Amino acid sequence: MKKGWAAVSDFDGTVTLRDVGDHLLLHYGFADKKTIEESYSLKVKVEDFMKRAFAGAALSEKTIADFVRKEVRTRPGFRQFILFCEASGVPFEIASGGVDLYADPFFKKHGVKVKSFFGRARVVKGGIRITYPFLRRTNLSDFKASRVARFQRAGRRVVFFGDGPNDFKAACLADKVYAAGRLLRLCRERGVPAEQLRSYARAADFIKKNS
Numbered sequence: 001m002k003k004g005w006a007a008v009s010d011f012d013g014t015v016t017l018r019d020v021g022d023h024l025l026l027h028y029g030f031a032d033k034k035t036i037e038e039s040y041s042l043k044v045k046v047e048d049f050m051k052r053a054f055a056g057a058a059l060s061e062k063t064i065a066d067f068v069r070k071e072v073r074t075r076p077g078f079r080q081f082i083l084f085c086e087a088s089g090v091p092f093e094i095a096s097g098g099v100d101l102y103a104d105p106f107f108k109k110h111g112v113k114v115k116s117f118f119g120r121a122r123v124v125k126g127g128i129r130i131t132y133p134f135l136r137r138t139n140l141s142d143f144k145a146s147r148v149a150r151f152q153r154a155g156r157r158v159v160f161f162g163d164g165p166n167d168f169k170a171a172c173l174a175d176k177v178y179a180a181g182r183l184l185r186l187c188r189e190r191g192v193p194a195e196q197l198r199s200y201a202r203a204a205d206f207i208k209k210n211s
């Protein structure tokens, strides 16, 4: 007997319409488009890119929080989906290579609390130091897949949401995939079933119909 569904989501470019880290780096001139583009190669570890890119990004906590409030746009249906999951007993978590410095103000803005894994960012002289306490012996891509596998071992089916190449392993394991951007293209190229992610509302309907 199945225990029902769980949901695991990427954050940048998935919960938000643009990658917040990339957007910040570009907006304040700490990275150029070419560098950002290269960071999406399957060979580049997102966590390594983030550490390197933010090391020289002299941004204050307040600048980042203001940026999140003013510039970051949220994918439709996100808040309602969280409320739906809470009301329906669907565990929902976010696994992200992004950082708490922008995730915390984001969730505060929406008035929601979500179980989540983000990098820890600290403002230091001349930049931002990032660590990933949850990635001890693994990388981000495998970590995301492991969160999906963990729910499946517990007898649940898993909906996964993502947009990047580092979401691909998790997408391969998930029972239902909503994908945007590079992940959607990758799934199509490699024959992994995925539906285009537009709004989180579609996923709530899907879970209701398939429970």
Ligand SMILES: [Mg+2]
Residues within 6 Å of the ligand: 010, 011, 012, 013, 014, 019, 162, 163, 164
């Ligand atoms: Mg992403």
